[in-house]
Amino acid sequence: MNPNEIDIHKELKKYFGFGQFKGLQEQVIKSILNQQNTFVIMPTGGGKSLCYQLPALVQEGTAIVVSPLIALMKNQVDAIRSLSSENGIAHVLNSSLTKTEIAQVKKDITSGLTKLLYVAPESLTKEEYVNFLKNVTISFVAIDEAHCISEWGHDFRPEYRNLKHIIKQLGDVPIIGLTATATPKVQEDILKNLDMTDAATFKASFNRPNLYYEVRTKTKNIESDIIRFIKQHKGKSGIIYCLSRKKVEAIAEVLQVNGISAVPYHAGLDAKTRARHQDMFLMEDVDVVVATIAFGMGIDKPDVRFVIHHDIPKSLESYYQETGRAGRDGGEGHCLAYYSYKDVEKLEKFMSGKPVAEQEIGFALLQEVVAYAETSMSRRKFLLHYFGEEFDDVTGEGADMDDNIRNPKTKIEAKDQVVK
Numbered sequence: 001m002n003p004n005e006i007d008i009h010k011e012l013k014k015y016f017g018f019g020q021f022k023g024l025q026e027q028v029i030k031s032i033l034n035q036q037n038t039f040v041i042m043p044t045g046g047g048k049s050l051c052y053q054l055p056a057l058v059q060e061g062t063a064i065v066v067s068p069l070i071a072l073m074k075n076q077v078d079a080i081r082s083l084s085s086e087n088g089i090a091h092v093l094n095s096s097l098t099k100t101e102i103a104q105v106k107k108d109i110t111s112g113l114t115k116l117l118y119v120a121p122e123s124l125t126k127e128e129y130v131n132f133l134k135n136v137t138i139s140f141v142a143i144d145e146a147h148c149i150s151e152w153g154h155d156f157r158p159e160y161r162n163l164k165h166i167i168k169q170l171g172d173v174p175i176i177g178l179t180a181t182a183t184p185k186v187q188e189d190i191l192k193n194l195d196m197t198d199a200a201t202f203k204a205s206f207n208r209p210n211l212y213y214e215v216r217t218k219t220k221n222i223e224s225d226i227i228r229f230i231k232q233h234k235g236k237s238g239i240i241y242c243l244s245r246k247k248v249e250a251i252a253e254v255l256q257v258n259g260i261s262a263v264p265y266h267a268g269l270d271a272k273t274r275a276r277h278q279d280m281f282l283m284e285d286v287d288v289v290v291a292t293i294a295f296g297m298g299i300d301k302p303d304v305r306f307v308i309h310h311d312i313p314k315s316l317e318s319y320y321q322e323t324g325r326a327g328r329d330g331g332e333g334h335c336l337a338y339y340s341y342k343d344v345e346k347l348e349k350f351m352s353g354k355p356v357a358e359q360e361i362g363f364a365l366l367q368e369v370v371a372y373a374e375t376s377m378s379r380r381k382f383l384l385h386y387f388g389e390e391f392d393d394v395t396g397e398g399a400d401m402d403d404n405i406r407n408p409k410t411k412i413e414a415k416d417q418v419v420k
């Protein structure tokens, strides 16, 4: 079908029940319908999935969606199926399928029923699947979480490096890369690795004007400082990130002893306990989750009012993602990080066991965190600059929402030191 003849607003309403596109969605969808390689950079929650789901649903053939997490793929497939009366409209192809299930998936694709086929990158390397996909109509290949292709991203996955090679075997199909990782270095890596420097690029702003950024020096009084902070935000939901499981347990206990309803969350807890603690947080049976970075992926609680980093994060990218879980509803979101140079040294020591190339990247990313913590300029400007975005720290949206702007550090001028 001629892409210009598709009424995408009508399709949006019909499939998703939404009256309007969000942000750059409409432009992105038009680009995809025009068979162009397309690159989408939008913050988490920006609505990236719909950018490829809608074109897939209205076009001929099957769109292949590469995504790194099986759980997220399953969620998306369930969501798409609920929009349609046909189960076969979306499928996941992975190693856990039985022979019968695989046969059904193939049948639905061949008959033209399947519009979206989700695959993990490692499944896509299987010759059997590639040979099958070579002979069916593919509308496009969408690569979600495309930053996984880059060593400079926060979640490098070597399997992503093979994707271009495999896609080439499928013929001349457009590629859509999507990510919430905004650093120019990662973007460059993605475009280069997917061999699509010609891609139409759509980048949304990463500014979160309702988030307040603050850094405090970490002292031995940190625990009472955190308790005071939480008591000032009584009854509000918040997340506290710690580097180690041990710290998570210790802080959760200190909070509980001080009458704050808090639960721990880390990968060392069994799956049942983790699920229970997560649910307690989502259902507001507890106010605070104390967690390692294992917590947060795919969690969408709109009214998280504060995110505290007990220990500094390993990159500004992670910091942005983790603090981004605050204030999703547009309301207040206080992002407080505790900083001490000792923690930096600790992180560096952790990294010293890793391969040299990885270490160098790790150190460089960490230095940016140090610069952020130590800066006296607008933190928002600093963060956005890191993501390659200009920000006017006087007139920009949210310009006064950080400690450096509200309480400028008094500079010790040379003249003040002159003994009179």
Ligand code: ADP
Pocket: 018, 019, 020, 021, 022, 025, 042, 043, 044, 045, 046, 047, 048, 049, 050
């Ligand atoms: P991302 O992948 O960018 O993090 P998602 O694709 O998961 O974001 O979408 C985030 C949320 O936005 C979802 O709940 C989705 O239903 C919603 N959403 C997407 N597009 C629209 C729209 N046009 N109108 C209203 N809500 C939307």
Ligand code: MG
Pocket: 048, 049, 144
């Ligand atoms: Mg997404």
